[in-house]
Amino acid sequence: MSLLKSVSFLACLLITTSAVHAETLRIGLPSEATSVDPHFHNLNPNNQVAAHIYDSLIGQDESQRLLPGLATEWTALDDTTWEFKLRENVTFHDGSPFTADDVLCSFERAPNVPNSPSSFSLYTRGKTLTKIDDYTIRITTENPYPLMANEVSTIFIVSKASGCDATTAEFNSGDAAIGTGPFELSVYKPGETITLKRNDGYWGKAPIWESVELIPVKSAPSRVAALLAGDVDMIAGVPTTDIETIKGRDGIALSQGLSNLVVYLHMDQFRDASPFVKAKDGGAITNPLKDRRVRLAISKAINREAIVERVMEGVAVPAGQLLPEGFFGVSSKLSPLEYDPEGAKALLKEAGYGDGFALTIHGPNDRYVNDAQIAEAIAQMLTRIGIETEVETMPRSIYFKRASRGGENDLPEFSFILVGWGADSGEASNPLKALVHSYDADAGFGSSNRGRYANPKADALIEKALRTVDDGKRQDLLAQVTELAMEDVAIIPLHYQVNTWALREGLNYTPRSDEHTRAADVGK
Secondary structure: OOHHHHHOOOOOOOOOOOOOOOOEEEEEEOOOOOOOOOOOOOOHHHHHHHHHHOOEOEEEOOOOOEEEOOEEEEEEEEOOEEEEEEOOOOEOOOOOEOOHHHHHHHHHHHHHOOOOOOOOHHHHOOOEEEEEEOOEEEEEOOOOOOOHHHHHOOOEOOOOOOOOOOOHHHHHHOOOOOOOOOEEEEEEEOOOEEEEEEOOOOOOOOOOOOEEEEEEOOOHHHHHHHHHOOOOOEEEOOOHHHHHHHHOOOOOEEEEEEEEEEEEEEEOOOOOOOOOEEOOOOOOOOOHHHOHHHHHHHHHHOOHHHHHHHHOOOOEEEOOOOOOOOOEOOOOOOOOOOOOHHHHHHHHHHOOOOOOEEEEEEEEOOOOOOHHHHHHHHHHHHHHOOEEEEEEEEOHHHHHHHHHHOOHHHOOOOOEEEEEEOOOOOEOHHHHHHHHOOOEOOOOEOOOOOOOOOOHHHHHHHHHHHOOOOHHHHHHHHHHHHHHHHHOOOOEEEEEEEEEEEEOOOOEOOOOOOOOOOHHHOEO
16 A cells, blocks of 8 residues: 555544534634635635635535536536536525626636735636626636636635625625625634534535534644543644544544645745845855755755654655645656755755855744644754754744735745645646746736746646646646656645544544535534
């Protein structure tokens, strides 16, 4: 059995002594949404909350296979035109009817939310929406676009009457947070809770829970303690250090599955003088991260196996590309780079940095499993090869804004960052468009390319793949550009997360590859 297959499992041993709350489900989450505006920030914690309140035209199951949503069917009429038949007799939470007008204005709003740390523009640009009638729309593109359905599935639909012209603040107040989803927003208290109530008029399968409390509990030990004390019924992000203990404990169930989320490093590849890269004496230095040999040296200096075994307690898979085995567009030729500190030192010397230099790694401390500890481990590994590395981590509510546009002229602030990416569309063009393609806000490319990596050959291959209808040929193109990007060290992949949930008696949850915790899917 491959390492990948060995972690793609469910562990649902349901034995407990406490009674499940029959009407209210309380979930402890490791990361808090930065907004309930579904278009503000393309970030998993935000998207999973949005999925409770809003629907998209096309849904995704736990493996990210596409399902009918607010669209009952979709068809390619020709190479550049897709037609979507919309679901009739659907109402928003305020009782107003859902129609094509809501779709058109949602797609207009999604890429244009002010101050978005990571825009949804990579899914909407290049698409022209036309209303045929109240329950039929067409989307046209300049070139063939075979991934239309995948990308449409990422855009949540808001009400034209109450949401399309609303500000993020109006969503956060609850005034504009009106969707067609299985739950309605009752209360949003940042840092405390998001309270939802069941939408009894939901068009789909009705949730069994009358109400849901999504409670941010950033401290991993505190989440476990809350579950054991009965303060919550379910937790996401079970700390790796507690998994074995929880497995053997009566009254607790675990649900685990491999995530599509890759934890990786982005490096400043566009500034000659990078703000957090210095000579060892603190003086100015020409940015060494622009040199492929230095980037490769950094990658070789990282012991991925050690991070997985020691920091992640074995609950992760070393990564050699943007998505794990089994997802569309991955390369069969790539594997995690082997740990080679001596080779790393040789590359630094060859690049003219034999004496090393100094840098700071920035990262969040409340977004990914053990994120701060991962940054500390990487700093130690780099320091051993002569790159003196300091660590600065911060809450993600601060981190992503600074990482995206905290520098001069709204440029990315940091030089060397720890971050993660989950493929919302479930295939490789998603991270390639967002992380590897050159930054182009107008075209919707490179929306999270915070290192501003740029390679015209990679850009051309990505764009060619996006207009290649033949699945086999598109798979090959995506694999080819992935190989090119890894060879050029566009980013440095570290590992794929294995997501772990813990539940109380009588509850069950099928793990999702997109990392989402969705209350409507928690069963008894």
